[in-house]
Amino acid sequence: MTGSTATPRERYRLQVRAEVKERAWEQIAGVGASALSLNAIAKQMGMSGPALYRYFAGRDELITELIKDAYRSLADTFRGAADLDLSGLAQVLRRWALEDPHRYFLIYGTPVPGYEAPQDVTAIASEIMSTLLDACIAAGPEEPPTGEQAALDAYLEGHRAWAAGHPTARPATLRRALAFWSRLHGLLSLELAGHFAGMDLDPELLFEAEAGTLFPR
Amino acid sequence: MTGSTATPRERYRLQVRAEVKERAWEQIAGVGASALSLNAIAKQMGMSGPALYRYFAGRDELITELIKDAYRSLADTFRGAADLDLSGLAQVLRRWALEDPHRYFLIYGTPVPGYEAPQDVTAIASEIMSTLLDACIAAGPEEPPTGEQAALDAYLEGHRAWAAGHPTARPATLRRALAFWSRLHGLLSLELAGHFAGMDLDPELLFEAEAGTLFPR
DNA sequence: TCGCCTGGTTAGAAGCTATCACTTGCGGCA
DNA sequence: TGCCGCAAGTGATAGCTTCTAACCAGGCGA
DSSP states (O other): OOOOOOHHHHHHHHHHHHHHHHHHHHHHHHHHHHGHHHHHHHHHTTTTTTGGGTTTTTHHHHHHHHHHHHHHHHHHHHHTTTTSSSHHHHHHHHHHHHOOOHHHHHSSSSOTTTOOOHHHHHHHHHHHHHHHHHHHTTTTTOOOOOOOOHHHHHHHOOOOGTTTEEEEEOHHHHHHHHHHHHHHHHHHHHHTTTGGGTTOOOHHHHHHHHHHTTTTO | OOOOOSSSHHHHHHHHHHOOOOOOOOHHHHHHHGOOHHHHHHHHHTSSSGGGTOOOOSHHHHHHHHHHHHHHHHHHHHHTTTTTTTHHHHHHHHHHHHHHHHHHHHSSOOOOTTTOOOOHHHHHHHHHHHHHHHHHTTHHHOOOOTHHHHHHHHHHHHGGGGTOOOOTOOOHHHHHHHHHHHHHHHHHHHTTTTTTGGTTOOHHHHHHHOOOOOOOT
């Protein structure tokens, strides 16, 4: 099954890297990404501090890797739900977010100071957007644009590089994808950060209602 | 003008606390809140490390204070724009966010691990929501709810404790306020985190178009 | 079999938060 | 006015962090 064209050394190396990331995810789930400690991971794996620097250049590279994995996970989850409609995709998105809030915030939360998204990540991000666009195209006719929406549609006609994989999509479809993305992100972000907690509001109902505005029923 | 019922000692104390927070904001603007350093602030103020512990119990208390100030700033900004309509309020919100993105993320970004919002903060948050509700009431008639929105309205009829200051507001008005909040937060959060950066999209146009869906023109 | 290279170790530098013990000097009171 | 107490600032220290440097052992290929 495994290609195993690699030397035993390389296979071991990959395995250790994977275990480090696994422990990192556990720790992130517990204390959050900002308090992630290489030392603690090393100790947990039964080796001492600086050994990890054989596998990761430093904390930043590890976090960058985790961010990439998080994007990869979301992209795969979306791909796996590509046969669902927009409503289903929305539910899949929310479930994925609730499954591990810290993972969500790693992508969509406060940007980390020095971090700059590498090429890999932007590629995966556009893959996610591509899946979303597929669903938006399949979702049927959009309602006629009103006011500023028409202006935005005209603008999107000329700024659609981010949807390069869907050259025939109507501007209203692009607009719907952007609305899906930004509106649901707004709700999820508020929910996961606990801003609905003290308000006695059911986030799921808000989410359902908001998702309902995005596609014809 | 100043009450100055306080002793000189207390006035000095307050002044130092204020300067510490000022330096903290400068540092946050530079390196972000997670990398904020008490030591660096102390050195910048010409005194040495542990002196700051006379004024703040620790890093957490300082950050809590900064979060409260950020909320206070947003609430005041909103109060000062209470005579504007929803469209104006949206623009004020965006300007406030762009003015200091780190301040925005301190409120709406990734929650800090151990932090639990004190009573003060929830009070200020509901003051912000109150101003928003005023504007929503003044914004005129809502469009008829569709599908899940009607269900949400029915739910909101029974869960309106968060809008206790506006007992006569229609559920559709509450729903509009929630949409204003969550949708604009979604866009702002994505913009400030740089997710539109590589997409060649003008965040302002997206924001205008999204705001335009929130109130009759 | 020999040698290199990988992966582990300990030691240490620089930085952080936070506590403790100590001194100094301002402020309020007699 | 003079004196005393308490607040404020100091250095030392513990314990944590990331990360570098130097060193050692063992497996893998020539």
